[in-house]
Amino acid sequence: MEILAPVFGIFTSFILLYYLSSLNRSNIYLALFFLCCNLVVMVYFGLHYSKIEFWEGICFVHFLPLSFLLGPSLFFYIKYTLSNNKAFQPIDLLHLFPAVFVAINCLPFTTLPLEVKTRMAHEIVNYTEDYRLNFWWATFEQLLYGRSIHVMLYAVLSIVYFFWNKRQVLKAFGVLPSNHVIIQRWFFSLLFLQVLIAGTSLGHMITLYFKPFLILGIPSVELFSESHFFRICGGGFFIQNFILFLYPKILYGNISYSVDLEEENTFQKIKSSIAKPLKNGIETLEITNAIQQYLVTTPFIKKDFTLSQMSFDLKITERVLSTYFNKELNKTFGEWKNDLRINYACDLIENGMAQKITIEAISAEVGFVSRSKFIDAFKERKGVTPSTYIKERKSTGA
Structure with a gap:
């Protein structure tokens, strides 16, 4: 036993x-x-x-x-x-x-x-x-x-x-x-x-x-x-x-050790725990502000980051978020997510991360499940592969 x-x-x-x-x-x-x-x-x-x-x-x-x-x-x-x-x-x-x-x-x-x-x-x-x-x-x-x-x-x-x-x-x-x-x-x-x-x-x-x-x-x-x-x-x-x-x-839970500078009272915590219902009159600016605040924690670099997870975190229905991406941003959630990941990867490269770890490690760091998918998404958005982008940044001294 x-x-x-x-x-x-x-x-x-x-x-x-x-x-x-x-x-x-x-x-x-x-x-x-x-x-x-x-x-x-x-x-x-x-x-x-x-x-x-x-x-x-x-x-x-x-x-x-x-x-x-x-x-x-x-x-x-x-x-x-x-x-x-x-x-x-x-x-x-x-x-x-x-x-x-x-x-x-x-x-x-x-x-x-x-x-x-x-x-x-x-x-x-x-x-x-x-x-x-x-x-x-x-x-x-x-x-x-x-x-x-x-x-x-x-x-x-x-x-x-x-x-x-x-x-x-x-x-x-x-x-x-x-x-x-x-x-x-x-x-x-x-x-x-x-x-x-x-x-x-x-x-x-x-x-x-x-x-x-x-x-x-x-x-x-x-x-x-x-x-x-x-x-x-x-x-x-x-x-x-x-x-x-x-x-x-x-x-x-995904417990993290980060400071919340805007402390909520009890009523606000209860209110924020309830998912917002689908409303025709929900304002685009309200969603935009919510997403901007949400992105401060870089949730998109997690490998399992999905529309469902984002909906749960923001307390906004998936249908509202999907409509927001398709109509307001003219892109799917997946395209939007990969845009953020590639931009984040570029920031890492410009901050010298490419000199410390491999391209494969960078791809994992920004949430891609494989090196090939990272390279394809990078080339689609930047026009060049990550290795070429790194060499160009070195040659320009950036």
């Missing part, structure tokens, strides 16, 4: 990745974080509860680099939820260095024949509990300490970044976003659970290999015993899988 919790967590992570990543790109990192967490739990289960030598050999050491992805993926999620720029920065690749280091460092063990690894894993887990295996640069024991310290350092880094960003927002706008409190509770819930799990793991390792100590008068051999260690760590990951459902705006 214990295996059901991580399986459910892996299922949840794929839901986040498949359905919600297009709504908010930071959800990609949340999905990766949940996926890594639950794979780590399954590794624990395979090592200590399956009692199957084959799975002990598979789970032993091989998945250790995953533990060094927990901190970075959680930090990326927090950073890119708060940041206006959702594009992954090349410098962020440095955060993945510890995981790569661990994967390479463990090659002396992971490249051994499976039967040899299985025999060693079974003996260590069930009898000796001696994790002092020698790899290339760091022992297995040192890596076990390191993974807990690594997660705790990233938790501190995430908290520092959160409060730094909070000061920046207050300095720029003088007010915090309306969803600041719920986002803070959500972030801190995740960070607390990770610190609790990592701290318990670190305490267990120190107690196992060093002299016992006291915490608030409680001996470490009792506080960090093997039974408490598995209960706290397993319980922490179990709670984490279900705590997401206590935050429905996080799970189901």
Whole structure:
């Protein structure tokens, strides 16, 4: 039965990745974080509860680099939820260095024949509990300490970044976003659970290999015993899988961290939540103003941006919007959407983005599902391909 919790967590992570990543790109990192967490739990289960030598050999050491992805993926999620720029920065690749280091460092063990690894894993887990295996640069024991310290350092880094960003927002706008409190509770819930799990793991390792100590008068051999260690760590990951459902705006919504300078009263919020009915007398200027305000958030760069989504967001019926595009703008919704995307791509190119990422990355950044569709739409509107446009801008010094 214990295996059901991580399986459910892996299922949840794929839901986040498949359905919600297009709504908010930071959800990609949340999905990766949940996926890594639950794979780590399954590794624990395979090592200590399956009692199957084959799975002990598979789970032993091989998945250790995953533990060094927990901190970075959680930090990326927090950073890119708060940041206006959702594009992954090349410098962020440095955060993945510890995981790569661990994967390479463990090659002396992971490249051994499976039967040899299985025999060693079974003996260590069930009898000796001696994790002092020698790899290339760091022992297995040192890596076990390191993974807990690594997660705790990233938790501190995430908290520092959160409060730094909070000061920046207050300095720029003088007010915090309306969803600041719920986002803070959500972030801190995740960070607390990770610190609790990592701290318990670190305490267990120190107690196992060093002299016992006291915490608030409680001996470490009792506080960090093997039974408490598995209960706290397993319980922490179990709670984490279900705590997401206590935050429905996080799970189901496109929650963003942006300041609404025009705070609505209760009556206005209720009124704005009701879709405007189709009226013959609805004014074109009213729709134009609504769309202009709506475009400030650049919703058109989302891959799944549709007329239905726009209708839902603006509380204006699809029929009214479709009539507006066809009669007032003399174009379809799709043409209008691609016009905005191509103009946005041109802005990125002129701001030097083409020097940092590929054309394919730019096409994804502005919402196109493929490079070819982006090139076709670009050439149709600008008369040249994106690569030619980039070269022309370079030659003119623009």
